[in-house]
Amino acid sequence: AxxxxxxxxxxxxxEKEAVTLDCTYDTSDQSYxxxxxxxxxxxxMIFLIYQGSYDEQNATEGxxxxxxQKARKSANLVISASQLGDxxxxxxxxxxxxxxxxxxxxxxxxxxxxx
Amino acid sequence: NAGVTQTxxxxxxxxxxxxxxxxxxxxxxxxxxxxxxxxxMGLRLIHYSVGAGITDQGEVPxxxxxxxSTTEDFPLRLLSAAPSQTSVYFCASSRTSxxxxxxxxxxxxxxxxxx
Numbered sequence: 001a002x003x004x005x006x007x008x009x010x011x012x013x014x015e016k017e018a019v020t021l022d023c024t025y026d027t028s029d030q031s032y033x034x035x036x037x038x039x040x041x042x043x044x045m046i047f048l049i050y051q052g053s054y055d056e057q058n059a060t061e062g063x064x065x066x067x068x069q070k071a072r073k074s075a076n077l078v079i080s081a082s083q084l085g086d087x088x089x090x091x092x093x094x095x096x097x098x099x100x101x102x103x104x105x106x107x108x109x110x111x112x113x114x115x
Numbered sequence: 116n117a118g119v120t121q122t123x124x125x126x127x128x129x130x131x132x133x134x135x136x137x138x139x140x141x142x143x144x145x146x147x148x149x150x151x152x153x154x155x156m157g158l159r160l161i162h163y164s165v166g167a168g169i170t171d172q173g174e175v176p177x178x179x180x181x182x183x184s185t186t187e188d189f190p191l192r193l194l195s196a197a198p199s200q201t202s203v204y205f206c207a208s209s210r211t212s213x214x215x216x217x218x219x220x221x222x223x224x225x226x227x228x229x230x
Contacts (some may be wrong), residue, residue: 033216043223103219105157107155112228
């Protein structure tokens with residue numbers, strides 16, 4: 001079974017600084033995807049970034065990048081130049097190629113950006 | 116494009132009542148799913164569907180029924196509401212049948228309270 005671990009229940013970062021949110025995963029599958037979602041206080045789930053297990057380069061989307069270390073089974077999210085609007089819960093998730101039910105979420109990290 | 120829509124946004128039920136949470140998507144996605152989010156936890160999969168006429172159970176299916184008569188709609192039925200079903204419910208969809216490369220897009224959520 002897949003499992004996602006996010007060891008940081010809460011993080012603080014100063015505005016304009018970079019921050020890394022940790023995510024480790026446990027899977028025996030060869031083909032899988034890793035996702036990060038943002039959940040602001042309004043409650044919606046916003047897709048941020050995706051990394052495939054066979055992708056050799058780390059994924060980037062604007063200020064978001066995913067530090068993918070396959071051997072360590074880690075998929076950390078890096079947010080550069082933090083903004084006040086980045087304050088939210090962040091969830092790491094994984095999906096493998098077994099159809100249907102294998103989209104598994106971690107418990108989340110609450111990020112607070114300080115002015 | 117409306118994306119994934121959910122109704123209602125808020126609902127209060129009494130123990131034993133039944134109700135249906137509505138979910139619709141206009142992206143012609145094959146895969147749809149329902150999650151619940153409890154405080155301090157990530158999302159847990161309740162039921163999913165890989166296409167019209169096909170549904171299956173996720174991690175926490177007890178007390179819930181689903182059907183998928185059309186590609187667009189995926190309602191979630193609470194048969195006899197219990198206080199343990201107090202949660203925020205999210206519907207999600209993705210392009211194909213839950214493969215590792217498929218990003219899931221989420222609806223805005225329904226906050227359900229069972230008294």
